Amino acid sequence: MTGDAGAAAGGEGRRRVSEAEVRRAAAALAEGAILAHPTSTVYGLGSLDAALDEVIAALKGRPTDRPLLRIAANVEALLAAHPSLVWDDRADRLAKALWPGPLTLVLHDGTAAGLAARVEGHPSIQAVLERLGPATMSSTSLNRTGSSPARTPDEVRAFLADLAPVEVPVAFLDAGPLPPSPPSTILSLLEDEPRLLREGAVPTLRLVEALGREPVR
Secondary structure, three states: OOOOOOOOOOOOOOOOOOOOHHHHHHHHHHHOEEEEEEEEOOOEEEEEHHHHHHHHHHHHHOOOOOOEEEEOHHHHHHHOOOOOOOOOHHHHHHHHHOOOOOOOEEEEOOOOOOOEEEOOOHHHHHHHHHHHOOOOOEEEEEOOOOOOOOHHHHHHHHHHHHOOOOOEEEOOOOOOOOOOOOOOEEOOOOOOOOOEEOOOOOEEEEEEHHHOOEEEE
């Protein structure tokens, strides 16, 4: 990944993120920090350690009993980090057609709720994840539950400045203002019929083209 890791790609982000910033963000995650980071839709909060999901949820005022989305640099890293995932033909077709990008898949992982996951499309956080090898990090929109997600660095900094003190360090990867976007599309593959849980940035027509059928709602 070159020094253009954070350059606009498909309209994502307007600020170039340097290799030094990518290295610092990857190092912060590896050392156990929470990272405020860009995604292909909004800014998010996440960490490598799933044990910090409850801490991150509490910072948002979100219920702490639900696991967070996991994001990866590529499918190989996702499957290596989560070997219990059920990766069937539907998941493979969707991934080949629509990842990296704002499509979240809910997949069987041996738990009742399954695992929500995606290969993230923003080049800056992709570059960070690539430095970390076969790993995934959690990601949830950076906002108080019920308020609009942060799309600008100023909104991120205002949120972070208002946080109650936490023992875990919180770092920020600044990729500049993010353009307006719907939230990610969420599709569950937990049932025989793919189920659309949330319409979003990936149009339903693209799902139909990848799957060969329309998901149920």
